[in-house]
Structures are given as structure tokens and as C-alpha cells.
Amino acid sequence: MPEPFDTSHAPFDCLTASQVKQCRQAIDVAYFRRGDTLLAAGDSGDQLFIIIKGSVEEVSEDGKETFSHYTTDDLFDVPAILNGTAKHQYRALEDTLCHLLPADVFLAIYHTNQDFSAYFDTNLQRRQQLIAQARQQQNLAEFMLTRIDDTNIQPALRVTPDVPLRDATAKMKAQRCDCALVDYEDGSCGIITRTNLLHALVLDGHDQSVPVGNIATRPVISVERGDFLFHAMITMTRQRVKRVRVVDDQEQTVGTLDLPQVLSLFSTHSHVLNLRIARAQTVDELVLAANSQSKLVHTLFNNGIHTRFVMKLIATVNEQIMEKAFRLIVPEPYQQQCCLVVMGSEGRSEQVLKTDQDNALILADDLTWPECQTVMEAFSHTLNLLGYPPCPGQVMVSNPKWVKSASQWQQTIRNLAQSANHQSVMDLAILADAHPVAGDSQLIDAIQTPLKASLTDNMLTLNTFVRPALAFKVPLTVFGSLKSGKEGLDIKKGGIFPIVHGIRTMSLEKGVSETNTFERIERLANIGTLAEETAENLAEALKLFIRLRLRQQLSGEQQSNYIDVSALPSSERDLLRHGLHVVKKFKESLAYHYHVRD
Structure with missing residues (x-):
């Protein structure tokens, strides 16, 4: 007996309870032998086919052209139901079992269900959004179980009540903090903030020599080190305060927490990392x-944060680490x-997990620096300690080839x-993806200037430049289905690289200065290219390709570019197949535009 109809997969996961019941009551099961025609061209679309087991191919009416293959959990033919007749024919490649949903129930x-109907939109963006929404359930467990400790506590500036407002303000500025705790002789504690100081001096007319003890707010709401961050947020919200004092088990002050920091930890957990980078005084x-x-x-990925946001945030963190x-x-x-530049995926702000070093150094033309090579070797060694391994191709500042003066770089590019x-x-x-992260960014x-001058509208050079984007075959069979080897489907060669390098080529042709692939795409669309x-x-x-690869890498294969297609749900297999067809069409347009012939 076949399994009951599963409505947990897209697009059926967006049905209401009554619609689920309606489907299960109306659905039937049919068995087709190998070679049977499930739906012929010109047949009326009387039912939706959802494959339980087996495989089906979609071919032209004359049987000479194959359009796609379908397997477990795939469905067809929605256009036949919406338009009244089937355009192509569908035949079983092996013994196949299907659920059949009557057309009147489907319609x-x-x-009546907008999310359900929108799934069948042919726009890849809309389909991805719907699947992401269906899967996106914010996992708050990590935040709720995160405790207040030294990694998220802010150091507290502490003053005595007799300190003048002027001196307290100077100390807050020197330590780059916006509050100070006031320790009274009776053991109690108060707090002054920038807002307190502003009101005291401007609105209340106090002199700068007035002691802070006269204007401090007390008592200060306190939380214990080791308590849950979630409790700290609830306390601040309930008490209508933006800051709390953190105390140890002896009621001694160990630091402070502020609401913006806790909310940032609540949303991404990134704030604490930024603080630790900024505070680092040693390697x-x-x-x-x-x-x-x-x-x-x-954390970001498991909480369903959008892929582009993750890339931007991690790129910013990487820049902070390297600049520090x-x-x-x-x-x-x-x-x-001098100017340190990063290149490759780091330069495009598309690197999520740390990979090999890929950087260069631009020196001012009038700079004399005999120890430069020694310092750059130390810098590359430091990046290795920070989790960025040496580049196998030696594209890094420890290699003199990638350290030049500004004029030398200009001549090199020409x-x-x-x-x-x-x-x-x-x-x-x-070099086309070079992005400055430290030093004099104007260098x-x-x-960028000689790149634009040398390659804009230079179709002869671009004919050679674009060829790597066309070198790898899109992993689709001649029948249009996914093609996967023993290790899986190589999503970098088959999908990511052709888009990245093809868009890079078009950007150089048009003089587009952006380095991020998504920004390049937007720019090329804006100018009509x-x-x-x-x-x-x-x-x-x-x-989609980056997200699928990242999920695979987070599962334990950090350097892998291979996707296990068999592990993907049918909705994602369908998206992957659709995405690779987009790549195939794009590569054909690149070959035509740049006159590349096999």
C-alpha cells in the first residue's frame, strides 16, 4: 500500500486544514507500467500527477524532443489543468506509482489560496521566496539558552559620586562608553548616561562642576552573571530601562548590558563578535x-536569515578581522x-565560510619600506592563524608578485x-574583484582605472576572458534532468562559476565598477545590458546555488562544492533544475555575444 498523501512538501505545505482534508478525500492512486503514456499531447488536463515512485519523461508530441524528467515527489502537468489541454506527452520510463488529484479540487x-497558486509562477525568485517562507521558522532556542557571560558583558566605567560632570564626561569619551556607574559609600549604585548629562547641563542648567552623584539615577536595575540573556531582555523591557548592571554571586559589579546590544544578540548574535574584534589588542x-x-x-543560516544578508554580514566581519x-x-x-586588497569571493563579498587567502598590496609610489616583505610574510602567517589558510596558487601578499607600487600595478594590468x-x-x-579593506583605500x-581603460569594449580580449565561464558543462542530461556523479553535483563548476565569471566579463565590457556579483547584475540590468x-x-x-552549497558545507564538508541531489526534497530539486537551465541559457547568450565557438 502506498503511503498516505504527504502535504508537508511545497506547495501543499501552505494549505489550510480544510484544504488538506479536501485533498486527501479526493486523491486517488494509479499504477503505470514502463512505456505507458500518462498524458498525451492534446489530452484535457483532468488531474494533477504527483509521483510516489518511479520516473516519467516529458516529450514533444512527435516524441523527438525531451523537455524534462520527473521522479519521486515531482508533480505535473499544471499548465494542462490551467489551459485545458496538455501541450506535451508524458510517459513512464519505469514502473511508476502516482497520486492523482482531480483538476476541480486543484483549481x-x-x-482561493494565493501562496499555493503563486508557487506555480515560473519566476524563479518568487518560487524561492515561497519555499523559504515555508521552511523559515525562527529558531529562538539558542538565544533563549545563551547566558550572560564575559563574551557579552560590556566593561563598566565606575566613578565616585563627587566626580564633577565635566570629568565624568571626559572619562566617558576617553573610554568610548555612553554610561558610567556611580558607587556610593553606602554600597548602593547609581548610573549616569549621556542623556542624563545632556539634560543636567542644558535643560536643568547645572554647572559642569556639579558632582555626578547629584544627578545619577538610582537604584540601578541589576541582573546576575550566568542568568539567561532572554531574562535580561525581559527585565529591561518590563522596567522600561535601556541598561542593566551585571553582578556576580557576591553582588559585585562585573559590567553592564544595554538593550540595543541584547536585541542585536537576539537577532543575529553578531554584535558580540564585532565587539571582540574591536577590543582585540593582540593577535x-x-x-x-x-x-x-x-x-x-x-546561527544565521539555521535561523533562516536570507543568503545575501549572511554574505554581507560575514564579509563585513571578515573585513574587520583583516583590518584589525x-x-x-x-x-x-x-x-x-599602502592598501590591502582582498580578491576572489572575499573581494566580491560572497564568501561565507573562510577559504584560502586571496589578497594583494598596493604601495604608494613614493614609499620606501625595506622591511615590507618580512612584514607581509608575518601578515600572511597571522591570517593563517585566524583561519585563512595559504592560497595554493600563492595569490597573497607574502608572494612579491602580488605586492607592487601603484604605477607598477597600472603597468602590470596593461x-x-x-x-x-x-x-x-x-x-x-x-584583480577584477579587488576590494580595499585596510590602509589608504584610494590606492x-x-x-580599477587601468582595468576599465584596458577592457571596456575590448571585445578581442574579452573573447578570451569569457572562455572559462563556458569551459564547464552545466550538470543537466540531454533530457534536461539533473546530472550527478559519484561525489554529487559540482555546483561551483556547473552553476556558480559560470554566472560569476560571465557577469564579471559583461561588467568589464561595460565599465561597471561594482565587484559584488549581485550588484553587478543589478547594474547591468539598469543600463539595459x-x-x-x-x-x-x-x-x-x-x-540558490550558494545556499545549497553552504548547507552541504555546514553539515561537515566545509570545502566541498558537491551537492547530494538525492538528499534534496522535490521542491529544491525542481528549483535546482530550473536554476541550471537559467545557467545553460546564460552561457549560450555569452557564447553568442562574445563570438566563442567550440
Whole structure:
């Protein structure tokens, strides 16, 4: 006996209870032998087929062209139901068992349930949104079980009641804090904030010499170290305060918590990591902070945070880590006479998990720095300690090839564009994504300006430049279904890289200055180079590929680009197949535009 009809998969997971009951009462089961025609071209669409077991192919009326394959949990043919007749024929490739949902039941739900009907929209973006909404259940358990400890407690500035307002303000400014705790002789504690100071001096007319004890608010609401952060947020909300004092089991002050910080921890858990990076005074302290990054990625992903937001946030954190390392390692006199740039996925702000180092250094033309090579070797070693392993291709600042003066970089790029061989194209592609993260960011012009001058409308060089995007085959069979090897489906070669490099090529042709692929796509659409629908589908396909790869990597295969297709639910297999067809069509347009022929 077949399993009862499962409504937990999209699009049936958005049905109301009554609609679920309606489906289960009306649904039937049918068995088809290998070679049977389930639906012929021209047949009326009387029912929706949902495959329980087996496989079906969709072919043209004459049987000469195959459009797609369907397998377990896949469904067809909605257009036949909506339009009245089937355009293609469907035949069983093996013995197949299907659920059959009558057309009148399907249409009744289709016309009354907007989320259900929207699933069948052919727009990839809309379909991804619906599936994401269906799966997105915010996991609050981590936050609710997170305790108040030294990683999230802010150090407290403490003053005595006799300190003048002027001095208290100066101390708050020096320590970059917006409040101070006031310790009274009787053991009680008060608090002054920037708002208290502003009101005292401006509205109440107090002199700057007035003691802070005269204006401090007390008692201070306190929470205990070791208590749950969730309780601290509830306490602040209930007491209508924005800050609380944190005490130990002896009622001694150990720091403070403020509401914006707790809310930030509540939403992303990223604030504590930013604070730890900012406070790091040594490489060892920075290493401890950087090691928290993978936990942040897990939290964001598991909480259903949008992929692009995760990429932007992690890119910002990576920049903070590298900029801090730069300031710890590079002597201060040289920090504003050079520019550290990151490249590759880091330069495009598309790296989520840490990968190999991929960076370069631009030196001011008038800079004399004999120890530069030694310092850069120390910097690369530091990045390795921070979780960024050395680049196998040596694309990093410890390699003198990637450390040049501004004028040397300009000449290098011109030479690379003129030679346009395999190696020069690879180097140009790397440099095209350069993004400044530390030092004098204006020095990036030494790379961006000659790139634009050398490659804008340079179709001869771009003909060679675009070829890597066309080198890997899209993992689809000749029948249009997913093609997966023993290790799985290589989503980087088959999906991510063709989009990234193809869009990079088009951006260089049009002189687009953005480095992020999504921003490049938007820019190309704005200037009319990409059709709006094409741009939307490319962006959504790329997001899908990155999300599927990230999920696989978070499961324990951090460096893997292979997707286990068999582990995907039917809705995601369908999206993946749709996304790869978008890539296939895009590659065909690239080959035509740049006159690349096999």
C-alpha cells in the first residue's frame, strides 16, 4: 500500500486544514507500467500527477524532443489543468506509482489560496521566496539558552559620586562608553548616561562642576552573571530601562548590558563578535574572536536569515578581522601609505565560510619600506592563524608578485590585457574583484582605472576572458534532468562559476565598477545590458546555488562544492533544475555575444 498523501512538501505545505482534508478525500492512486503514456499531447488536463515512485519523461508530441524528467515527489502537468489541454506527452520510463488529484479540487484550491497558486509562477525568485517562507521558522532556542557571560558583558566605567560632570564626561569619551556607574559609600549604585548629562547641563542648567552623584539615577536595575540573556531582555523591557548592571554571586559589579546590544544578540548574535574584534589588542585575542565566526554562520543560516544578508554580514566581519590584523602587524607609519586588497569571493563579498587567502598590496609610489616583505610574510602567517589558510596558487601578499607600487600595478594590468593568454586572463579575473579593506583605500584606483581603460569594449580580449565561464558543462542530461556523479553535483563548476565569471566579463565590457556579483547584475540590468527577467533569474539562481552549497558545507564538508541531489526534497530539486537551465541559457547568450565557438 502506498503511503498516505504527504502535504508537508511545497506547495501543499501552505494549505489550510480544510484544504488538506479536501485533498486527501479526493486523491486517488494509479499504477503505470514502463512505456505507458500518462498524458498525451492534446489530452484535457483532468488531474494533477504527483509521483510516489518511479520516473516519467516529458516529450514533444512527435516524441523527438525531451523537455524534462520527473521522479519521486515531482508533480505535473499544471499548465494542462490551467489551459485545458496538455501541450506535451508524458510517459513512464519505469514502473511508476502516482497520486492523482482531480483538476476541480486543484483549481478550487488554486483560486482561493494565493501562496499555493503563486508557487506555480515560473519566476524563479518568487518560487524561492515561497519555499523559504515555508521552511523559515525562527529558531529562538539558542538565544533563549545563551547566558550572560564575559563574551557579552560590556566593561563598566565606575566613578565616585563627587566626580564633577565635566570629568565624568571626559572619562566617558576617553573610554568610548555612553554610561558610567556611580558607587556610593553606602554600597548602593547609581548610573549616569549621556542623556542624563545632556539634560543636567542644558535643560536643568547645572554647572559642569556639579558632582555626578547629584544627578545619577538610582537604584540601578541589576541582573546576575550566568542568568539567561532572554531574562535580561525581559527585565529591561518590563522596567522600561535601556541598561542593566551585571553582578556576580557576591553582588559585585562585573559590567553592564544595554538593550540595543541584547536585541542585536537576539537577532543575529553578531554584535558580540564585532565587539571582540574591536577590543582585540593582540593577535591571540583576535584569534579567539575570529574562531567565533563559524558559530555565527551556523546561527544565521539555521535561523533562516536570507543568503545575501549572511554574505554581507560575514564579509563585513571578515573585513574587520583583516583590518584589525593589518593594524596589529603593519607598523603605524606605513599603514596609510599602502592598501590591502582582498580578491576572489572575499573581494566580491560572497564568501561565507573562510577559504584560502586571496589578497594583494598596493604601495604608494613614493614609499620606501625595506622591511615590507618580512612584514607581509608575518601578515600572511597571522591570517593563517585566524583561519585563512595559504592560497595554493600563492595569490597573497607574502608572494612579491602580488605586492607592487601603484604605477607598477597600472603597468602590470596593461600588460596582462595586451597578452590575453590563459595565465594573464586568470590574473585579470582575480584583480577584477579587488576590494580595499585596510590602509589608504584610494590606492585601489591603481587597479580599477587601468582595468576599465584596458577592457571596456575590448571585445578581442574579452573573447578570451569569457572562455572559462563556458569551459564547464552545466550538470543537466540531454533530457534536461539533473546530472550527478559519484561525489554529487559540482555546483561551483556547473552553476556558480559560470554566472560569476560571465557577469564579471559583461561588467568589464561595460565599465561597471561594482565587484559584488549581485550588484553587478543589478547594474547591468539598469543600463539595459541584461533583460530584467534574465537579471532576476540569474540572481536567484546564484543565491540558490550558494545556499545549497553552504548547507552541504555546514553539515561537515566545509570545502566541498558537491551537492547530494538525492538528499534534496522535490521542491529544491525542481528549483535546482530550473536554476541550471537559467545557467545553460546564460552561457549560450555569452557564447553568442562574445563570438566563442567550440
